[in-house]
Amino acid sequence: MNETASEPSAGGGGAESAYNYGTTEPISYANPTDEDHLLNRELEECLHRNSLYESKQQQQHREQVLAELHILVRDWVRKVSMNQGMTEAMAAETGARIFTFGSYRLGVNGPGADIDTLCIAPRHIDRSRDVFGSPDALTGEKSDAEFVLVDILGQRAEVEDLVAVSEAYVPIVKFKFSGVEIDLLCACLQMSSIPEKLDILDDSILRNVDDATQRSINGVRVTDAILRLVPSIPNFRTTLRAIKHWAKSRGIYSNVLGYLGGVAWAILTARICQLYPNALPSFLVSRFFLVYDQWKWPNPVMLKPISQGNPNLGFKVWNRRNHADARHLMPVITPAYPSMNSTHNVTSSTLRVMREEIKRGRELVTEILNQADATAEVKTPGLEAWQRLFDSSDFFGRYNYYFSIDVSAGDSENQKKWKGLVEARLRYLIHKLETMPNTQVHPYPREFTGNPNFKAGCGNSFYIGLKFKAKASNDKNTKKPVVDVSGPVREWHGHVLDWGMRTPDMGVNFELLRRKHLPDYVLAAEKILRKRKDTEDGSKKATSGEKGAEPPSSSGKDEVTVNGTTSEVPTPEESLKKPRIDPNQTAEPTEFNPADSRKDSDLVEGVGSGRPSGSPVQKPSDGLPEGSPSNGGNAPASSPGSDAVGLGQALEDDELGLEGRRSGGIPSSRPKSINVKLSIRR
Structure with missing residues (x-):
């Protein structure tokens, strides 16, 4: 049923000569200390308190579902084989x-x-x-329902919410089986029968398969390769569980929006396990943040040297000397042939956000280790210290402006398809916005479903945080720069509407909101309490007596300057009455072309050296970014954003001044105000 890769024995005992994982030697073979064991128990208790583990009953139920699914597909293959003229005995052997x-x-x-x-x-x-019941490419005939896997699943009482997507990049069947959600792929190998023991990592099974089959089987090959390349599977699993929970809590877990997905986080975690083969999860978590906070991207992270495989198989392998691969900003390479970059969707904006979050994680785990060093032997910082690492993202408190994208359709089935398409193309909008001058972009991977404008199941909303920045100037007469977001939005809108399967009821609406006008359903979903009105309107700057804050508009509406005039941005109440961008409005589609081009250079892995303790890793200088602590410079300051400041007619952005003070250098003058131009047709 469920194939299990051969699992290497757990690392321990400091057997240096027996260790051969990874592309470099480990940083430390040191065994855990008593302090490490105490910290590890607290970390595991924190993970349990966050409900990250299944009960035994839930595990057994999943195993039962997989067993039934295995019986179902074997019976399906047997029926199809007999329908093609095989005897019952021959059909039973195909498997x-x-x-x-x-x-x-x-x-x-x-x-x-x-x-x-x-x-x-x-x-x-x-x-x-x-599998999907599509007509035969040559004859145009369709198989009877009793021989089509999707139809067989649809006839089962245990199966619900069945969705088959045959034309996807990786063809997939999604459904619930006895309450368990299943994503099913199918790969047809060039074998007359499937043996009971099949080595999924044997490259020869890829012989003469098409690209869709290779992509379908790649997930299993990568997962099993990861498990074979870590020194201790139990320690790897606990560490990965913590890192995944952290990434989801901090809003950086989404491959489709340009962050990292499960495979990439697993590879990053496995690499830390290779560098510290005998360390416990608590220490591995701390080293995860320390190593990747200093990592010199775009140095690739790899668990093993890239294999070119059998040239006759003909699959492309990631190569940083290729022009397209050299543009990747944060390469994390899969360990199974054909090796690919699992993070090709990462943009400059999402990389910046992830680096800020990793820096925050490093500061917190360093504090945990320092507190543990300062306490008695039997006392550690406590669960609260670990829990702070997993605190939810403060996304809706970081920015003064938010861009909302409302996706809707006439019924829930169309909405599922339409929402998936728009979400998949959101990264193109992110790219267009981040290439604008004076604009900082932060996509949020959570989708919201409580918009009162839409019927239940027929609407989803996405949010992007925006920060508009300007260079400092002493000239008060200098004209304020204008940021116009309408052009990129229109171009992307046309790109989205150019979907062949789009129906007239499928629409996308946009709105640029100030933080104080975020809708209640978003705040409720994020468990954010709306501030008092005087705090919202006056802003943090005004109440603290700082200069630069302008009073709220006397009309009660927000205004933005547009070429010397004012264009009202409707309040949430008015936006319900006004039509926004017409989903049927045509626009010239724009092909997405990544602008970031990276030169090929000799890239080396940048990691440190040290031992399992609270002391920082000392990393070789050629593997560190310039200005990092280990290179004798100042670490780059993070800019997580501040509370609402200057929510007046023009956006007063003092973030440059804040960054200057954090890094020890005070700018000679204040930044200029920036006027936000929102000229989207309504």
Whole structure:
């Protein structure tokens, strides 16, 4: 049923000569101290208190579901084989296998998480015809429902919410089986039968398969390769569970929006395990933040040297000397052939956000270790210190302006398809916005469903934080720069509307909001209490007596300057009455072309050296970014954003001054105000 890769024995005992994981030697073979054991118990208790583990009953239920699914696909392959003229005995020998991958296979899934599964079938099974029921490419005939996997699933009483996407980049069938969410892929190998014991990491199984099959099987191969490349699977799992929880809590877990997905976080975690093979999860978590806070991107993170594989297989392998691969900002390379970059969606904006969060994580874990050093042997910083690491993101407190994208359709089925399409293309909008001058972009991976404008299940909203910055100037007569976001938005809007399967009821609306006008359903979902009115309107700057804050508009509406005039930004109440961008409005689609080009250079892995303790890792200078502590310079200051300041007719951005004070240098003058131009057709 559920195939398990051969798992290496857990690291321990400091057996240096036996250790051969990774692309470099480990930083330290040191064994855990008593202090490490105490910190580790507190970390694990914190993870349990956050409900990150399933009960035994839930685990057993998942195993039962997988067993039933395995029986179902084997019976399906047998029926299709007999329908093609095989005898019953021959058909029974063809076989089919169910493999799992993703968080379930890695052993870090939480309660209610879906199970990524792969069905491997022999060569006489056709994915389009026999899995999805598509017409035969040559004859145009369709198989009877009793021989089509999607139809068989649809007839089962235990199956609900069945959605089949045959034309996806990776064809997939999504459904619930006895309450457990399943994402099912299918790979048909060039074998007459599927053996009971199949080495999924054997490159020869990729012989003569198409790209869709290779992509389908890649998830299982990568997951199993990761498990074979870590010195201690239990320690890896606990560490990864903590890192995933941190990434989700801080709003940086989303491959589709340009952050990192599960595979990339797993590879980053596994690399830390390789560098400290005998360390406990508590120490591995601390070193995760220390190492990656100093990592010199775009140095790639790899668990093993990249294999070129058999040239006859013909699959492209990631190579930083290729022009396209050299543009990747944060390469994290998968360990199974064909090696790929699992983070190709990362943009300059999302990289900046992740680096800020990693820096925050480093500061917190350093504080935990320092507190542990300062306390008695039997006392540690406590669960509260670990919990601060996992605090929810303060996204809606960071920025003065937020860009909302409301996605809606006439019914829930169309909404699922439409929302997925818009979400997948949001990174193009992010790219367009981040290339504008004086603009800082922060996409938030959470989607909101409480918009009262939409029927239940027919609307989703996404939010992007915006910060408009200007260079400092002593000339008071200098004209204020204008930031116009309407052009990029219109271009992206046309790109989204240019979807062949779009129906007239599918729409996308936009709105530029100040923080104090965030809708109540967003604040409720984020568990944010709206501030008192005088605090909202006066802003932090005005109440503290600082200069630069302008009074709120006397009309009660927010205004932004547009080429010397004012254009009212409707309040949330008025926005319900006014039509926003017409979803049927046509616009010239714009092809997305990444602008960031990286030169190929000799890139070396940048990691430190040290031992499992509270002391910082000393990293070689050529592996560190300039200005990092280990290079004798000042560490780059993070800019997590401040509370609302200057919410007047023009945006007063003092963030440059704040950054200057953090880094020890005070600017000679205040930044200029920036006028936000919002000229989207309504």
